[in-house]
Amino acid sequence: MKTALVCGAGGFIGGHLVKRLKREGFWVRGVDLKFHEYAESEADDFVVGDLREQAFTRSVVDRKFDEVYQLAADMGGAGFIFTGENDADIMHNSATINLNVLDATYKRNISRIFYSSSACMYPAYNQEDPDNPNCAEDSAYPAAPDSEYGWEKLFSERLYLTYGRNYGMQARVARFHNIFGPQGTWDGGREKAPAAICRKVAATPHGGTIDIWGDGKQTRSFLYVDECVEGVLRLMRSDFTGPVNIGSDEMVSIDQLVDMVADIGGKTIIKNHIPGPVGVRGRNSDNRLIQERLGWAPSNTLRAGLEPTYAWIERQLLRNAA
Numbered sequence: 504m505k506t507a508l509v510c511g512a513g514g515f516i517g518g519h520l521v522k523r524l525k526r527e528g529f530w531v532r533g534v535d536l537k538f539h540e541y542a543e544s545e546a547d548d549f550v551v552g553d554l555r556e557q558a559f560t561r562s563v564v565d566r567k568f569d570e571v572y573q574l575a576a577d578m579g580g581a582g583f584i585f586t587g588e589n590d591a592d593i594m595h596n597s598a599t600i601n602l603n604v605l606d607a608t609y610k611r612n613i614s615r616i617f618y619s620s621s622a623c624m625y626p627a628y629n630q631e632d633p634d635n636p637n638c639a640e641d642s643a644y645p646a647a648p649d650s651e652y653g654w655e656k657l658f659s660e661r662l663y664l665t666y667g668r669n670y671g672m673q674a675r676v677a678r679f680h681n682i683f684g685p686q687g688t689w690d691g692g693r694e695k696a697p698a699a700i701c702r703k704v705a706a707t708p709h710g711g712t713i714d715i716w717g718d719g720k721q722t723r724s725f726l727y728v729d730e731c732v733e734g735v736l737r738l739m740r741s742d743f744t745g746p747v748n749i750g751s752d753e754m755v756s757i758d759q760l761v762d763m764v765a766d767i768g769g770k771t772i773i774k775n776h777i778p779g780p781v782g783v784r785g786r787n788s789d790n791r792l793i794q795e796r797l798g799w800a801p802s803n804t805l806r807a808g809l810e811p812t813y814a815w816i817e818r819q820l821l822r823n824a825a
Contacts, residue, residue: 749801
């Protein structure tokens with residue numbers, strides 16, 4: 504039986520990844536600061552602990568796993584990343600986790616490891632036009648991320664790639680573009696745009712008003728979590744190191760996203776645009792490289808993913824209100 508270690512298994516993407524690996528017959532150890540908030544983990548062994556602590560990290564990397572997935576990070580949506588109040592924690596916590604995980608896996612002679620980077624590492628100067636952002640993988644330099652979160656991701660990409668070059672590890676690096684879906688954070692300040700908008704629309708009566716940060720013309724693409732997991736596994740088991748985008752190339756404005764969610768909820772919603780953290784003006788996944796190297800790219804529509812996400816968040820609101 505093959506074995507896998509999932510760091511960040513108590514999180515949104517990590518939880519879905521554990522389920523997929525179990526369906527494939529893996530023995531899976533999950534590690535996180537906490538148990539999954541919205542679902543019972545399917546991991547065979549789930550260890551709660553702090554990957555910022557070197558001794559703990561070595562204790563969970565206690566064997567030669569066939570595959571290691573490093574998704575653990577201090578992260579959140581725009582309300583967490585772009586205020587500036589969390590910058591020191593974001594950089595220190597995530598960098599420390601990556602340094603510890605790589606050191607421990609290298610010393611166990613584990614060769615195959617996946618690292619989840621982010622589209623936030625792309626230069627802000629290439630994302631000023633909401634209609635024509637440039638997020639091709641080779642546009643990463645000269646580096647100029649719009650947040651400390653992006654700078655840490657860029658550093659850690661280089662960290663994993665150097666372990667590959669210097670120590671022969673089979674590192675795989677993907678840049679995620681706004682992953683969403685059921686069982687993800689949907690309130691509390693760390694949620695991302697799809698979940699926040701689904702929550703606001705579900706909680707607002709027909710004809711009501713919701714607040715939207717910025718002018719609503721900023722653009723993004725959003726990828727449903729099942730396709731993200733598919734892309735991760737395809738990259739992990741390929742001979743391509745990356746970095747490569749894993750995201751949808753269906754770009755929408757935030758106002759269009761609100762309209763789509765409102766339509767799914769069967770409501771007319773009035774948008775009240777207010778000042779708030781918004782990040783770059785435009786971002787979209789460029790999928791040419793993943794198509795070329797893996798012969799695959801995400802293809803599901805945004806609406807197809809929003810429908811189950813909205814239904815799940817609506818159920819959470821009803822459960823909380825009960």
